Amino acid sequence: MSEPPAAGRLVVVGGGPSGLAAAWKASAEADRAGASLEIVVLEADDQVGGKARTEQAGGYLMETGPQGFLDDQPVLREMIAACGLKDEVLAPEPAANRRYIFRGGRLRELSRNPAAFVRSGLLGPLGLARLAMEPLVPARRTRADRTGRTDSMSSGSAADEDESLFDFAARRMGRQAARRLISPVVLGIFAGEARKLSAAAAFPRLVAMEEAYGSLFKAMRAGRKRGAPPPGHRTFLQGIQSLSRAAVAQTGIEVRCNRRVTAIERRGRGFTVTSSDRDLTADAVVVAADLPAAADLVKGVSAAAADELRQIESPPMAVVHTAFDSEATAHVEPAYGFLVARGEGIRMLGCQYETATFRERSPDGTFLTRSMFGGGVDPEAAGLDDDELIDLTRRELRRTAGIDAAPIYTSVARWPHAIPQYAPGHPQRVARIEAALEPIEGFHLAGNALHGIGLSRAIAVGAGCGERAARRVSTE
Ligand SMILES: Cc1cc2nc3c(=O)[nH]c(=O)nc-3n(C[C@H](O)[C@H](O)[C@H](O)COP(=O)(O)OP(=O)(O)OC[C@H]3O[C@@H](n4cnc5c(N)ncnc54)[C@H](O)[C@@H]3O)c2cc1C
Secondary structure, three states: OEEOOOOOEEEEEOOOHHHHHHHHHHHHHHHHHOOOOEEEEEOOOOOOOOOOOEEEEOOEEEEOOOOOEEOOOHHHHHHHHHOOOHHHEEOOOHHHHOEEEEEOOEEEEOOOOHHHHHHHOOOOHHHHHHHHOHHHOOOOOOHHHHHOOOOHHHOOOOHHHOOEHHHHHHHHHOHHHHHHHHHHHHHHHHOOOHHHOEHHHHOHHHHHHHHHHOOHHHHHHHHHHHOOOOOOEEEEOOOOOHHHHHHHHHHOOEEEOOOOEEEEEEEOOEEEEEEOOOEEEEOEEEEOOOOOHHHHHHOOOOHHHHHHHHOOOOOOEEEEEEEEEHHHHOOOOOOOEEEEOOOOOOOOOEEEEHHHHOHHHOOOOEEEEEEEEEOOOOHHHHHOOHHHHHHHHHHHHHHHHOOOOOOOEEEEEEEOOOOOOOOOOHHHHHHHHHHHHOOOOOEEEOOOOOOOOOHHHHHHHHHHHHHHHHHHHHHO
């Protein structure tokens, strides 16, 4: 049985950050235009938040997905204000500026201070010399530069122009820096391999820096001269899930949980959305489900776009929280944590020192850590059972951080499809997906599959979809 259509109805599939941003922005846009728009969010899970999930137990506050977000999107700030969370935004402790890489059997500080960086031994003399030459390395010429053409076909977007992140880093900074610095850093963001990620899609800022200044160092120097601080890392006092919860509570968005959408089909100028509940008709749809569910749902409107989405891998991850008595971690230098270079015989991708970063996360006298496993580099690790993962975490924290004690609290979370991997050729794939979906009026694809895997980008993309959907429905 179909629910009767309202004057204008937008159905959002997925109550994660991106879907809720879409619903919030659509509602604000309809209010602004004085239009009547019914907005329904269908969420498969029993709660909102998607991977931005906060768990509290034993006095600990644990983030099982994102630990924080980058404060780089004006629309995210707008959403935070609309949700009444401005005063809840939390910045990390100053100690969290310190980060380490485990390489050559010990933790080495990734320092911004040149003398300390040289002393860290992260790079050898040849690697350092090559890194220092970065400003002299000519910028890469795209096909457009070579041919002098500026049309979209020649703007450096052909598949052969899309460099892997590793190749980009090796070309600019040298192979040693690509292997010893960039590859581990990428583990902390994509949980993926630098050789299997597109530089342009995964780190568009780096590519833009080269394009604008001809050199990463020159671009950084120019940024410092302009006094432009890099965007900060932030979270909320009550955890990252606060934003999704507040979006629902403060803006009155209608969310129906435990409703898994199984199909979306075109119907006249609108859509029929089939879920584990009854069917809904909609004038516009925003799909903000994560991969691979998004691909299955897009299939109903464009088989070509769905096929392309299916090619984007999102391997599994496990997140292990372990808390220790702080006496057992007294020797641990307060820091954000560390990443582990591959080839060290360690499966952990990295470990965040939660207590040192956001002191509110654990009771006094304890030290909470969060270790990551799996991802594109070692998907099998995410399949180990809980006891094996906790055991592995203990062994590897002993080898890396020298934490020898038994944990006083443990918890394991898993994501079967954690973080989309933007492979070389991703920009071209995005263009094909968007070209296939563009003619389907009222259909919008949000989420983090295409335009940035981070929370702030997923929110910006979702808000953009919500705004466009509301405009279309309100002007009909
Ligand atoms: C371990 C880990 C660590 C991360 N760390 C960071 C970090 O530190 N900083 C950062 O910025 N980002 C981080 N991320 C990425 C961040 O989680 C994503 O950017 C963000 O969750 C994307 O939001 P979303 O709404 O697009 O998708 P999701 O959060 O995945 O939400 C999708 C929602 O859709 C629902 N859904 C799926 N299928 C259906 C269906 N058929 N019907 C109805 N509902 C459906 C799901 O249940 C879910 O609620 C991390 C991710 C992981 C896994």
